[in-house]
Amino acid sequence: MAHEHKLEIFRGLLKFKSNTQKIWGVLIFLTLVTIVEVGLGIAKPAALTHSHFLGMKVLNWIFIILTLVKAYYIAWDFMHLRDEKSSLRRAIVWTPIFLVAYLIFILLFEADYIYHVYTDGFVKWNF
Amino acid sequence: MDSTVTTGTEENVWGGGNQPLGASYGKLMMWFFLVSDALTFSGFLAAYGFSRFKFIETWPIADEVFTHVPFFHGNYPMYYVAFMTFILIMSSVTMVLAVDAGHKLQKTKVIWFMFLTIIGGAIFVGSQAWEWATFIKGDYGALETKGGRILQFVSADSGERMAIRDFAEPLPSERVNHEKKNGVWYYQGETLPSYSLNEIVEGVKSNSNVLIRTELINEDGHKTVLTRDETMKKLNDAVLVVEGANLVHNEYGSRLFADFFFFITGFHGFHVFSGVIINCIIFFNVILGTYERRGHYEMVEKVGLYWHFVDLVWVFVFTFFYLV
Numbered sequence: 001m002a003h004e005h006k007l008e009i010f011r012g013l014l015k016f017k018s019n020t021q022k023i024w025g026v027l028i029f030l031t032l033v034t035i036v037e038v039g040l041g042i043a044k045p046a047a048l049t050h051s052h053f054l055g056m057k058v059l060n061w062i063f064i065i066l067t068l069v070k071a072y073y074i075a076w077d078f079m080h081l082r083d084e085k086s087s088l089r090r091a092i093v094w095t096p097i098f099l100v101a102y103l104i105f106i107l108l109f110e111a112d113y114i115y116h117v118y119t120d121g122f123v124k125w126n127f
Numbered sequence: 128m129d130s131t132v133t134t135g136t137e138e139n140v141w142g143g144g145n146q147p148l149g150a151s152y153g154k155l156m157m158w159f160f161l162v163s164d165a166l167t168f169s170g171f172l173a174a175y176g177f178s179r180f181k182f183i184e185t186w187p188i189a190d191e192v193f194t195h196v197p198f199f200h201g202n203y204p205m206y207y208v209a210f211m212t213f214i215l216i217m218s219s220v221t222m223v224l225a226v227d228a229g230h231k232l233q234k235t236k237v238i239w240f241m242f243l244t245i246i247g248g249a250i251f252v253g254s255q256a257w258e259w260a261t262f263i264k265g266d267y268g269a270l271e272t273k274g275g276r277i278l279q280f281v282s283a284d285s286g287e288r289m290a291i292r293d294f295a296e297p298l299p300s301e302r303v304n305h306e307k308k309n310g311v312w313y314y315q316g317e318t319l320p321s322y323s324l325n326e327i328v329e330g331v332k333s334n335s336n337v338l339i340r341t342e343l344i345n346e347d348g349h350k351t352v353l354t355r356d357e358t359m360k361k362l363n364d365a366v367l368v369v370e371g372a373n374l375v376h377n378e379y380g381s382r383l384f385a386d387f388f389f390f391i392t393g394f395h396g397f398h399v400f401s402g403v404i405i406n407c408i409i410f411f412n413v414i415l416g417t418y419e420r421r422g423h424y425e426m427v428e429k430v431g432l433y434w435h436f437v438d439l440v441w442v443f444v445f446t447f448f449y450l451v
Contacts (some may be wrong), residue, residue, distance in 0.1 A: 019227050027220045031213065038209040041190070041450045049348055060451045066363055067446040068352040078435040080221050088148035092158055107173045107425035111180030120183070126185075127362065 006082050015023070026077045033066050055112075139332045157429045161436045164398075168440050171394065172447055175387045184278075185342035187380035188350070189449045192289075195261050208449050211254045212441065215399075218247025218393040219438040229424025234413065237427060242411040244434065248403040256398045262388065265371025267291065269318075269378040270327065276381050279340040280331075281352055291368070294337050295322040296329040328362055343381050364437040388448065395444055398437050405430050 005019045009026065012065050016022035024093060040048070048059035076082045116124060149154065179186050190204040199205070225240035268291035280289040322330075331337045339358040343351040353361055369378045377385035387397040409430050418424045 023223045023227070024219055024309070027216065030216050034209060034212055034216070036207055037446075037450060041205055044348070063446050063450045067442055070442045073154045073447065074219065074435055074442065078219050079432055080226075080437070081221075085149040088155075091148070094161055096162055096169065099166060100173070102327045104171065104176065105286055107177040108180050111177040114181045115183055117347050119184075125274060126276055127272060 005080075009077065022077065026073050030070055030073060033070055037063060037066055128213065148277050151425060153429055154432070157432050161432060164245055164436065167404075168394070168443070171387075171391050175447060176331035177200075178381075178383045180445070182381055182383070184344055185381060186344070186350075187342075187377075187384045188344070191350075192262070192379045192384075193258070193449060194266075197257055205449060207254070208445060209256070211251055212445050213330060214247050215251050215438050215441050218244045218251070219435050221247065222431045222434045226424070226428045229418070229427040231429070232419070232424070234324075234416070234419055237413050237424060238410070241406060241413060242425070245406050248399055248406065248434075249328065249425060250398060252403065255392060255399070259389075259392070262385075263371050265369075265378050267378065268322075268368065268370045269365040270324070270362075271369045271376060273366050274364075275382065276364075277342055277369065277378060278361060278365060281338050281340045281351070281380070284339050284356070285335045286352075288340075289337060291322055291327050291330075291370075294330040294334045296333060297327045298326050298329065320370050322368060324365060324368050326428060328365070331358065331362055359398060368430065390449070391444060395437070395440055398440065402430075402434050402437050406434065 006020070007015075007016045007019065008014065009022065009029075014025065016025055018100050040062065042057065048062065049057050051058045053061055075093070082090065117123065146152075150158070150241050181220050193208060194202045194204050195207065221240045225237050225244060228236035228240060267279060267288050269280070269353065274276065280350045281287065281292070282289050294408040303395055331339075335355065337358070338355065339353045339361050341353065341361070367376070369376045371378060372388075374386055374389065376380075376382060379385070396438040412418065412426065413424075418426060
């Protein structure tokens with residue numbers, strides 16, 4: 001069991017007095033991020049839905065980045081990876097990241113190819 | 128028996144007392160499980176992404192699918208899912224607080240925080256069941272074409288969605304629901320939709336306000352609405368009335384959307400459900416004083432890891448099903 005708690009988040013910008021206090025601080029942060037996500041999801045600002053980056057709407061990129069931010073704080077502070085040895089942390093985090101990034105890369109490229117077969121090829125599917 | 132007894136003198140590097148990576152055996156195994164489970168969920172979500180990119184122009188818009196809040200009528204996209212997300216994060220917080228209290232060996236605090244965690248989990252599972260029920264029951268109803276595409280209806284005046292019950296012409300019907308009391312050879316009858324295809328076709332013909340909305344998403348990110356002429360033409364393609372969603376038909380659009388929704392949120396809901404059960408077991412163990420006698424509350428920490436993982440997965444499911 002890790003008895004020592006690291007009480008700094010945001011790279012030391014915010015330092016809490018106790019572990020309990022840090023938990024509430026992280027909750028507030030996660031709630032804020034969720035509120036921003038839902039707000040953007042309902043408002044759908046045209047500036048973000050009409051601009052694209054790497055073939056995806058900027059709004060969707062924002063959602064995905066905010067999700068990864070949330071995932072980071074859940075894993076680091078709720079699952080207290082922050083307090084574990086860095087070797088354990090790296091084994092846990094980088095293994096899935098590598099495999100998932102590879103899987104997403106091949107699957108999405110293949111799906112895009114099939115999409116073009118459907119739209120440009122001689123396949124009638126919308127009847 | 129001898130081999131299972133650990134004595135103090137054997138607690139050295141070669142005697143089994145060593146902890147690789149500074150984590151105990153149980154905790155390390157929990158992490159093994161969580162990493163493999165994370166890969167399973169990633170596989171599902173990546174498959175979802177695959178299907179979505181394949182049908183990128185016709186995929187249902189989540190805001191239009193999940194618009195209900197219990198006890199309220201009207202159109203409230205996403206509010207309820209946001210509430211569910213908050214409940215799950217909140218129950219994660221009470222779980223960390225329970226783990227924290229466990230480190231300090233404060234039994235009463237652990238009991239109360241575990242209790243709150245279980246309540247939060249139960250509310251979440253209940254909400255998900257309600258979400259499923261609403262999704263299965265359906266909202267407006269739609270027609271399905273021979274090619275399996277979905278035709279929905281909008282009002283020409285307001286642009287609002289129209290339910291099939293709003294305009295269908297009741298016709299004297301030749302078919303009634305086949306019930307057990309009417310047939311000697313009854314096994315089961317196919318359930319009839321509330322309105323037959325003919326009744327809906329007649330309804331569209333006699334009601335010039337009704338337009339068909341196809342699955343195709345236009346440049347503004349809205350579904351394409353046909354003109355009245357195109358509507359009348361498209362009507363000939365319809366072969367089936369669809370109400371609600373199941374694994375084969377889906378009134379909201381692409382049937383794959385319903386399949387993935389049931390599969391991924393179902394798998395996640397099952398994780399939450401088992402999490403609640405495991406939390407209950409640990410909760411009673413804490414009350415009975417098992418960990419008090421053991422001298423440490425590491426079990427609470429281990430189920431805590433599982434519980435946070437469930438929360439972590441939901442964050443991703445929330446993004447990919449409801450936001451993106």
